[in-house]
Amino acid sequence: MSYSQLMSSLRSVASALRKRGLKTGDNVVLIGCNDIELPLMSMAVWRAGGTQACLSVNLPRDAIEARIEEIGSKFVLTDYARAGRIVEVAKRLDFVRNVFLIGNEAVAGCTQFDELLKDAGDECPENLDDIDHNSAAWLAYTSGTTGTAKCLVLSHRTVVGWLSPYSAPRMASKTKILFVNNMNNTGGLSTAIGSTTCHFELYCISNFSEENLLSAIDSVKPPAVNMFPAHIAWVCKYPHLKQYDLSSVKIVSVVGSLLNPKYEREIFYKLPNLLVLNNVYGMSEVGLVCRQRLPTMAEMVGLDKSKAITRHVFGSVGTVHMFCKLKVINPDTGDKLGPNQVGEICVQTPFMLTGYLNKPEETANFLREGWAHTGDKGYYDENEQVFIVGRYKELIKFRNLNILPSNIESNIVSHPAVEDAAVVGLPHDEDGERPLAFVVLSERKEVSTDELMVYVNDKVMDEEKLRGGLRFIEKIPRNELGKIIRPELMKLL
Numbered sequence: 001m002s003y004s005q006l007m008s009s010l011r012s013v014a015s016a017l018r019k020r021g022l023k024t025g026d027n028v029v030l031i032g033c034n035d036i037e038l039p040l041m042s043m044a045v046w047r048a049g050g051t052q053a054c055l056s057v058n059l060p061r062d063a064i065e066a067r068i069e070e071i072g073s074k075f076v077l078t079d080y081a082r083a084g085r086i087v088e089v090a091k092r093l094d095f096v097r098n099v100f101l102i103g104n105e106a107v108a109g110c111t112q113f114d115e116l117l118k119d120a121g122d123e124c125p126e127n128l129d130d131i132d133h134n135s136a137a138w139l140a141y142t143s144g145t146t147g148t149a150k151c152l153v154l155s156h157r158t159v160v161g162w163l164s165p166y167s168a169p170r171m172a173s174k175t176k177i178l179f180v181n182n183m184n185n186t187g188g189l190s191t192a193i194g195s196t197t198c199h200f201e202l203y204c205i206s207n208f209s210e211e212n213l214l215s216a217i218d219s220v221k222p223p224a225v226n227m228f229p230a231h232i233a234w235v236c237k238y239p240h241l242k243q244y245d246l247s248s249v250k251i252v253s254v255v256g257s258l259l260n261p262k263y264e265r266e267i268f269y270k271l272p273n274l275l276v277l278n279n280v281y282g283m284s285e286v287g288l289v290c291r292q293r294l295p296t297m298a299e300m301v302g303l304d305k306s307k308a309i310t311r312h313v314f315g316s317v318g319t320v321h322m323f324c325k326l327k328v329i330n331p332d333t334g335d336k337l338g339p340n341q342v343g344e345i346c347v348q349t350p351f352m353l354t355g356y357l358n359k360p361e362e363t364a365n366f367l368r369e370g371w372a373h374t375g376d377k378g379y380y381d382e383n384e385q386v387f388i389v390g391r392y393k394e395l396i397k398f399r400n401l402n403i404l405p406s407n408i409e410s411n412i413v414s415h416p417a418v419e420d421a422a423v424v425g426l427p428h429d430e431d432g433e434r435p436l437a438f439v440v441l442s443e444r445k446e447v448s449t450d451e452l453m454v455y456v457n458d459k460v461m462d463e464e465k466l467r468g469g470l471r472f473i474e475k476i477p478r479n480e481l482g483k484i485i486r487p488e489l490m491k492l493l
Contacts, residue, residue: 001036003199011121013044017075018123020098024049024130027071027139031055031064031086031184032079034204037102037113038183039192041077046159047124049131053139053151054184056480057082065089068096070151070357071139075100083107133157139357140186140284143479151357152285154186161351162287165322166194178222179204180213180231182480186284187255191226210234214244221248228256228482229263230420233413236266237442246271250300253278256481258388260410261315268309275300275308281317281388285353286372289326290386292318316385324349327371328379331392337379344392345376377404394486396425397432401463405486408435408466411459415452417445420476422484426468426493436468438489440476 001009022028028045030038030052038054045052053071055064068076068089078086079102087109090096101110138154177200181188195202203220205212213231216222227235232254235241249271259279268274281290292313295303303311320326325348328337337343348371355363366373377395378388390404397403405423412421420440425433439452447455449470457465477488 003196006040006196008121009040009117010044010047011124012119013041013116014048014125015121015123016116016119017044017048017050018125019119020075022048022050022075025051025135026075027051027053027073028075028077029053029055029068029071029073030077031057031059031082032077032102033057033081034179034183034206034208035079035102036204037077039189039196041100041113042189043193046137046156047128049125049128051136051139053141054186054189055141056184057182058480061085061088065092067141067151069093074098077102077113078110079103080105080107083110086110131156133160134354136354138186142284143185143481143483150359150362153354153357155354158287158351158353159190161323161349162190163194163197165288166197174199174201175224176201176203176220176222178213178216178220178225180208180226180228181255185480186287187282187481190287210238214238214241214246217246217249218244221245223248224251224253225249226253226255229254229259230478230482232267233260233263236263236270237419241270247273249274251276251278251294253280255280257483258390258406260413262410262414264314265309268305268312273305275303275305277312279317281386282321283374285366286324286347286349286374287351288321289324289347289349290317290319291321292316313383313385315387317388318386319384320386323351326380326386339382340379342377342379342389345374345378345386345388346371347374348372396423396435398425398434398463398467399431403435403464405435408437408456408460408464412437412439412452412456414459415447415455417441417447418452419443419445422476422486422489423466424486424489424493428468431467434468435464435466436493437466437470438473438476438492439470440473 028050030041032038042052055067074095074097076086077100083101086099090099099110100113101107102113133156136153137156137159139151141149141151177195179192179202181191183189183192205216250273278292282288327346328343329346330337331344352372375392376388377390377392380386390406394405395402408423409421412418418439419442421437423435423437426436428434453466453470477485479485
C-alpha cells in the first residue's frame with residue numbers, strides 16, 4: 001500500500017465508521033496478527049474521533065468478553081483465526097454493533113473490512129476541533145507478567161506526544177524497515193504508525209517464525225530490523241545462518257525485555273554488517289524512556305565493526321529520551337540516589353497515561369507526585385547511561401537477601417544444551433524462598449538435571465544457587481513481548 005492509498009483508505013474507513021454510528025469517544029477493539037488493517041483502522045478510528053483498544057491474539061473467549069465488556073466496545077476488527085470467538089462474544093454483548101473481518105474468507109456474523117474501503121469518504125471529519133485532547137484515544141492492557149492485567153488509558157495528547165519524536169534525520173525516507181514486533185501492543189503499534197510519519201517502507205511479518213525472519217531479511221534486504229531478545233538469542237544459536245544473506249542489516253532495535261549479555265555481544269558477529277544495536281527501554285504507561293544515540297549519516301559512513309563494538313555500551317538501554325525525566329530512588333525511603341546506586345526507576349514525561357481504567361488505587365500507587373513508579377530495578381552511570389537489572393516484583397526473597405532471577409537465567413542459558421530458562425522463588429519455611437529453575441532443552445541436546453545444576457551453581461553467587469531445584473519443561477510461558485509470565489510458572493510449584 002502506498003502512502004497516497006493509505007490516506008485515501010483512512011478517510012474511507014473513518015467515514016464508513018461514522019455512517020455506522022461511531023460517535024466521538026466510542027471504542028473499537030482490534031484483535032489480530034500483523035496485518036496492514038490494524039494500523040489503518042487505528043488511524044481511521046482516531047480520525048473519526050473514536051478510541052481504539054488492541055487485545056492480545058492469545059486471549060481465550062472469556063477474557064475477550066470480559067475486556068470488551070469492561071471498555072464497552074461498539075465495533076470489533078479481527079481476523080479469520082479469531083472470528084468465531086469474536087462472533088460468539090458479540091452475540092452475548094448486545095452493545096457490539098459490528099464485527100469487521102480482515103481478509104477474503106466470509107464468516108457468518110461478520111462484515112468484510114474491505115466494505116469499509118468502498119466508502120466515498122464524505123463523512124470523514126475535516127478537523128477534530130470538538131475533541132478534548134485529554135480525553136481517551138487508546139485503551140491498552142498491561143502485559144500481566146507479574147499479576148492481573150490492567151487497562152490503561154492514553155489520551156489524544158499522549159498519542160500525539162508519542163509520535164512527535166519520529167522523524168528521519170538519520171535514515172532517509174523510503175528506507176526499508178523489517179517490522180517484527182506485534183501490532184497489538186502499544187510499542188508495536190506506535191512504532192508501526194510512527195514509521196509511516198517518516199515515510200519508511202515498512203515490511204511486516206504476519207506469519208512469524210525465526211526461519212521466516214531470516215528469509216525476510218534475505219529477500220527484503222532491510223538495513224534496519226527490530227527484534228525481541230528471544231529472537232537475538234535464537235539467531236546467535238542457529239547453526240545454519242550462512243544459508244541466508246544477512247549482510248543488509250546495519251541497525252537492530254531490541255525491545256520487550258532484558259537482553260542476555262552473552263548474546264548482546266555475540267550478535268555483532270552473527271550479523272556481518274551490524275553497526276548499531278539499539279537496546280531501548282519504555283513501558284505502555286509512559287512510552288519510550290531511553291534509547292541509544294543513533295549515529296548520524298556521516299558517522300555511519302566511517303563506522304566499521306570494531307568501532308561499532310567500541311561505541312556500544314554493553315548492558316545499557318541508552319540515555320534518557322527527549323521530553324523525559326528519570327530518577328532512581330531508594331524504594332524503602334523514597335530518597336533520590338546518585339550515579340551507580342541501584343534503586344527503583346521513576347519516570348516523568350508530559351505524555352504519561354491518564355490512569356488505569358476504574359482502578360483509582362492502582363493509579364495513585366503508580367503515579368505519585370507526578371512521577372511514574374515503574375517497579376523496575378536499575379541505575380545510571382557517570383555518563384548518564386541507564387541500566388535495567390530486573391523487576392522488584394520478580395525478586396526472590398532468600399533469607400534477608402533479594403535475588404534477581406535474570407542473573408541466574410543468563411547463566412543457565414549459557415549452557416549449550418539449553419534453549420530457554422526461567423527462575424522463580426519456591427516457598428520455603430526457613431529461607432522464605434529458594435531459587436528454582438524451569439528449563440527448556442535445545443532440540444537434539446541432552447544434559448541431566450544434576451549436570452546442569454552443577455554447571456549453574458559453579459557460576460552464580462552462593463545465594464543464587466538453585467536450592468529450590470531444576471525442572472525440565474517443554475516451553476517457558478512468555479507474552480507477545482517475550483516477557484516471562486512468572487505467575488503461570490508459580491502455578492506449577
